[in-house]
Amino acid sequence: MRIGIDVGGTNTDAVLLDGRQVLAAVKTGTTADVTSGIVAAIAGLQEQRAFEPADVRAVMIGTTHFINALVEARRLAPTAALRLSLPAGASLPPMVDWPGRLIEAVSGRSYLVHGGHEFDGRHIAELDEAEVRRAAADMGAAGVRSVAITSVFSPVNAEFETRAAEIVAAELPDAAISLSSEIGRIGLLERENATIVNAALRELAAHIVDGLASSVSGAGITAPLYLSQNDGTLMDVDFARRYPVATFASGPTNSMRGAAVLSGLDICAVVDVGGTTSDVGVLRHGFPREATTDVTVAGIRTNFRMPDVLSIGIGGGSLVREARKVREAREVTVGPDSVGYELTSRALVFGGDTLTATDIAVAAGRAEIGDPSLVAHLDKELVAAALRRVADDVADVVERMRTSAEPLPVVAVGGGSILLPDELAGAGEVRRPDHYAVANAIGAAIAQIGGEVDRVYAVEPGRRDAVVDAAKQEAVDRAVAAGASPSTVQIVDFDEVPIPYLPGNATRIRAKAVGELQLTDAKGR
């Protein structure tokens, strides 16, 4: 069996799974130190369904802790950005478009040295090792504790980043080093930004990961610990220490992956209705479709591998208002403002004075929450109009997320999904699987191991198939190296985009492979 835990901003959810069967599921409050909430959650599972800690083969944790630390600009390490690009790149130094408060929060310093590659693998300039050494010495003198290294076209060839890391490590043995080729894709500023953010979170990552590990081992569990990544695959504890940014979007990803498992569908739209918003994403081959555009986090442009999620301000706590009557029809608005965590004091069903979406669901008989008699007086026509508004708005977002005319089933998860009708216009039946309220913890528990390639290839005539095969094989090899069971690995995503104005049919190829985690029990079997 395995345990999945999702540490959200408000709740910590945990599930105990045997295969894909849910043995126990609990929801507890997230604690400021994260770890005591996890201890409580594991104890809750034990209470619901007693288990031998030695029978647990793996523990998977999804957490929003690191993205929150960046947004709040707290506990960030003094960081330096080292860019290998000269003579190119001097016009726009690292952190050029960052909010000032975050540059201050990371005590950001920038260094540019000679190096980098062209799109076809030629060197822009040879790596100047003496220059790197001088930069490292200056970083040391300035008290830098974490270094982000970015070389031009390192997704094509990472040799300079690797060499520069060796030099910096020799000068600054205690500094953490993050390499852009391990973190982002083509697009220098965005990849560099992601790498600097990662570097700034390294100390916090070490601290949190240690805490997670000790709370799990404190419960007597000796199985390996994994953290879930943005793309719905897992990383081990060592990787998590080095790449905390890879957890940034794991929340919505885990919800969607959990919905896939609970519903048995691997192509579907997932509507996750929370207290304030509804997030809609699309699963392809059981994985969230990734956003193709750059993503801005805390005012910093990045190119993280983020799921493509569209949110609207409709949730269980959304305020319901009657706007006006147009001819005979009632016009009712739902959201975007919400009573949020105050639902249990402000909603009518809890004796409050604010009409919320939850009150509407209770009045319509879709759920029994609080005291239904407190909403018995609501005008039936108003209730119907509010539910229609929710259904229309959600149907609209689902429709926008479609990428083909093929039918796309809809799966609803999250506590607020009681607001949704049984049928959505244009999408058909809405499926509501069991355990929908803890879909995110289930998503963490069933996560797989992945490997990815994203690179520009010169595709010579007649060589396309060979190039594509090589890219796919490399993705598979990376997944296996990361701990996937070789017989289960398959390509789940593949994309080739020709690049205009370059010779040799330059083509950007992305391939992603995933497989089941190779699980061994406590005795190493």
Place this chain on the structure above:
Amino acid sequence: MSWELTERDLPDLARGAALLGTGGGGDPYVGRLLVRQAIREHGPITVLDPDDLDDDTLVIPTAQMGAPTVVHEKLPRGTEPVAALRALEAHLGRKAGATMPIECGGVNSMIPLVVAARTGLPVVDADGMGRAFPELQMETFAVYGVPGSPMAVAGERGETAVIDTGADNAHMEWLARGLTIRLGGVAHIAEYPMSGAQVKRTAVPRTLSLARTIGRALGQARDRAADPVEALAETLRDTLYGHLRVLFRGKVTDVERRTEAGFARGRAAAVSFDGRHELELVFQNEHLVALVDGEARCVVPDLVCVLEAEQAEPITTESLRYGQRITVVGISTPALMRTPEALAVFGPAAFGLPHPFRPVEEGTWTAARP
């Protein structure tokens, strides 16, 4: 009227340049950052109205050429476009009195601003495409007798080359394209050196102002929740781009892309919200033709602009995808872009398209509206 361009103008200018890019022209994001840095270091830029330009002033346009994907990864050193300008000055034995865009759509609206900020030269409020086009010979300058040569090409190592192909602009384009590949896929260039008198005779006037005005109109409409397309039509009415026609409102149903001879070619299909009308878009880096129910309603060089339906944010050909809700507008281009000589260089036949050019404002066709 001449004016001073500051950092505050850049978001509007970039948005307007994206619209004039008609789906191509390169992402102005990196270009906008480059200008911002240059203005922060060197101060604001003088944008010179063509009427205020002396007839015998030497004007040297500057630009970037190459693959937008490479620009996104290999950021410029920053000195390249000025190096190209200086190399051409040295070759000509004369100093430039101003620079100018060759292309007002996309990233090339920004590069001459970097040059202007760094050199202190004014930038002439005009360009040679009146939009974005994929190749260097597709210039009103060339159409009306100003050759692209001599041309200077610069890379980030400080290297420069001068190309002189006489009156053969297509050959100049071909040689420069080869050098650009050797330079890593991106180069900065200075070309079409000309006198102030030639600018007045051959350039599309006031297109930097136009881009800023368009960007501002879209932004302000958004801020007061007005219809941005309506605001755009209103803004354009008194310019050389006087006619805006809403060609289509609907949803993208298919996108097909392929690379041919280094260009991103393809087509997209959409259906109107009432399901009664169909749109077909043909693109080669930029949108070239919009066909509604099989009829060519807007043909290059008139502008086919694909806008995101609600905010009217321009959508590039690269980011077109199934399910997007779009408004497609056709915008008329100035008379000097529609003459037989101009159409021979950048009209539909120059792109191998079978559709004859017909001004977007002609015909009694009514738009598919919801």
